[in-house]
Amino acid sequence: xxxxxxxxxxxxxYDAIVIGSGISGGWAAKEFCEKGLKTxxxxxxxxxxxxxxxxxxxxxxxxxxxxxxxxxxxxxxNPIASRCYAFKEDATHFFVKDQEHPYVxxxxxxxxxxxxxxxxxxxxxxxxxxxxxxxFEGPARDGFAVDWPIxxxxxxPWYSHVERFVxxxxxxxxxxxxxxxxFLPPWEMNVVEKAIRKxxxxxxxxxxxxxxxxxxxxxxxxxxxxxxxxxxxxRTMCQRGCPYGGYFSSNSSTLPWAAKTGNLTLRPDSVVHSxxxxxxxxxxxxxxxVDAHTKEVxxxxxxxxxxxxxxxxxxxxxxxxxxxxxPNGLGNDNGLLGKYVAFHNYRGSLSASMxxxxxxxxxGRRPCAVMMPNFRNVHRQETDFLRGYMVFYSAxxxxxxxxxxGEQLGAAYKDALSEPGGWGIYMMMQGETIPKESxxxxxxxxxxxxxxxxxxKVSVGYDDNDEKSLKDFLVQGAEMLDKAxxxxxxxxxxxxxxxxxxxxxxxxxxxxxxxxSLLNKYNQLHACQNVFxxxxxxxxxxxxxxxxxxxxxxxxxAVDYAVSELKKGNLQV
Numbered sequence: 001x002x003x004x005x006x007x008x009x010x011x012x013x014y015d016a017i018v019i020g021s022g023i024s025g026g027w028a029a030k031e032f033c034e035k036g037l038k039t040x041x042x043x044x045x046x047x048x049x050x051x052x053x054x055x056x057x058x059x060x061x062x063x064x065x066x067x068x069x070x071x072x073x074x075x076x077x078n079p080i081a082s083r084c085y086a087f088k089e090d091a092t093h094f095f096v097k098d099q100e101h102p103y104v105x106x107x108x109x110x111x112x113x114x115x116x117x118x119x120x121x122x123x124x125x126x127x128x129x130x131x132x133x134x135x136f137e138g139p140a141r142d143g144f145a146v147d148w149p150i151x152x153x154x155x156x157p158w159y160s161h162v163e164r165f166v167x168x169x170x171x172x173x174x175x176x177x178x179x180x181x182x183f184l185p186p187w188e189m190n191v192v193e194k195a196i197r198k199x200x201x202x203x204x205x206x207x208x209x210x211x212x213x214x215x216x217x218x219x220x221x222x223x224x225x226x227x228x229x230x231x232x233x234x235r236t237m238c239q240r241g242c243p244y245g246g247y248f249s250s251n252s253s254t255l256p257w258a259a260k261t262g263n264l265t266l267r268p269d270s271v272v273h274s275x276x277x278x279x280x281x282x283x284x285x286x287x288x289x290v291d292a293h294t295k296e297v298x299x300x301x302x303x304x305x306x307x308x309x310x311x312x313x314x315x316x317x318x319x320x321x322x323x324x325x326x327p328n329g330l331g332n333d334n335g336l337l338g339k340y341v342a343f344h345n346y347r348g349s350l351s352a353s354m355x356x357x358x359x360x361x362x363x364g365r366r367p368c369a370v371m372m373p374n375f376r377n378v379h380r381q382e383t384d385f386l387r388g389y390m391v392f393y394s395a396x397x398x399x400x401x402x403x404x405x406g407e408q409l410g411a412a413y414k415d416a417l418s419e420p421g422g423w424g425i426y427m428m429m430q431g432e433t434i435p436k437e438s439x440x441x442x443x444x445x446x447x448x449x450x451x452x453x454x455x456x457k458v459s460v461g462y463d464d465n466d467e468k469s470l471k472d473f474l475v476q477g478a479e480m481l482d483k484a485x486x487x488x489x490x491x492x493x494x495x496x497x498x499x500x501x502x503x504x505x506x507x508x509x510x511x512x513x514x515x516x517s518l519l520n521k522y523n524q525l526h527a528c529q530n531v532f533x534x535x536x537x538x539x540x541x542x543x544x545x546x547x548x549x550x551x552x553x554x555x556x557x558a559v560d561y562a563v564s565e566l567k568k569g570n571l572q573v
Contacts, residue, residue, distance in 0.1 A: 022119025025308035026250030031559035033258035045115030047268040054241030086239035106459035110499035118251040128549040135543040149521035158553035170213035178373040190362040192395035212368025215248035234364035275321040311536035315507040331525035345431030352486035385468035389431035390544040505539035
């Protein structure tokens, strides 16, 4: 058990403070505590303990008053949160409701949040891929954003470090655009997915199709048993919290591991107002916290501060951390804090059917799709848009849904419902967007939240590059499905607002030059060297892969560096 600090009289000085307990914050806590540092983790939401606080984890569909669906009232009260695929009756308790922490949309943006111990690691989609060398080289090669201060070789050992502990299922495919990792046994494609893969790779020399890689324990190893985690049961009820620990979350993995060291203090219900800056010493001294319920203000102090509040809240905290030295936000000498926010373009999808294969089915509910790493503008610029997109697809069989003559009433319809229907295919894009100064967040000068913190203003939108990338995916996706033998191919543009991808990144980007970036190659603020940012806010570009594995690897790497610097006396306050 972690020491739960709720007393204003408790010791308020630590070796390290971590703001946020989600995927990256949990990793920071684990690494600091293992290295012997007394670590305070601040979480603005309530405490959630593994197993104990998953109230819907083992319920049957009939145990829910609305069989898992949202009421009309709940949808109307939460037009933003209810757009998320996981915001269902079995998991609404893990989501921030629209009125609980409002923000200002200068452009439409769906900000999906989870304020509790564990953050969004309880509801994430768990897809985990390494970036390739092409992703880190892309901005410099193509002339957008700024050059990453690291390359694949710098982070590769840390990917391995994280993967072994987390437990990543996948296959070693030997694809340089999607590097292999330290994998548990992979999930298996079904017969139709294999058929589509075969036809695509036979037709296109530049396209690879692999089974998804995800943070699920297909065959737990000793390190996972030591964490108290068990094998994934393929229930696809992950948004409820997993009682088996079959998928990775801070609650089932990193935070309990940190607690076992005796070095962890966890303080939930702690809204971080700002980071305190010591003008004389030229370093951050600590953190000002507002109690979520009583509104009482407390200050905590440490030699190292890691900001892992999730991308937009990390920007908010730093922007609100003003002083005589930093009147525009901590570390913001160049005026770029909050700017160059980017995300993933999820708007494009296709559906299709496949004839035949009616003698085949599949087992379980696999927690990943089939993946196709980016094949656009990988080695050189070759289209009229920058960068590219990753492709995911899956095939499955639903119920027949009608009797032999199309009837939807009576005994024949009832009998038909007990039999599987034909094969359907779903394909989607995950497109890289280009960081731009015009995509930014800032603080309201007129409105504050319930804890006295200015509301965040979000001005993030699509551009012409996104429209061209979307169009290309829809054309290429339809062509691939057609060549694979699919029928009834339909393209769709969801026109969803940015944010619903839940992959917002940037605003506190890494770079070589303090004039054009906020963080150095170790995620350390150029202008305040005992403050580090290792969540999505630090990203210089977005790549096309899911980002969480990269956040975890960057965090472990930054903690290692920070502790080394601390021992040298370079981070003393």
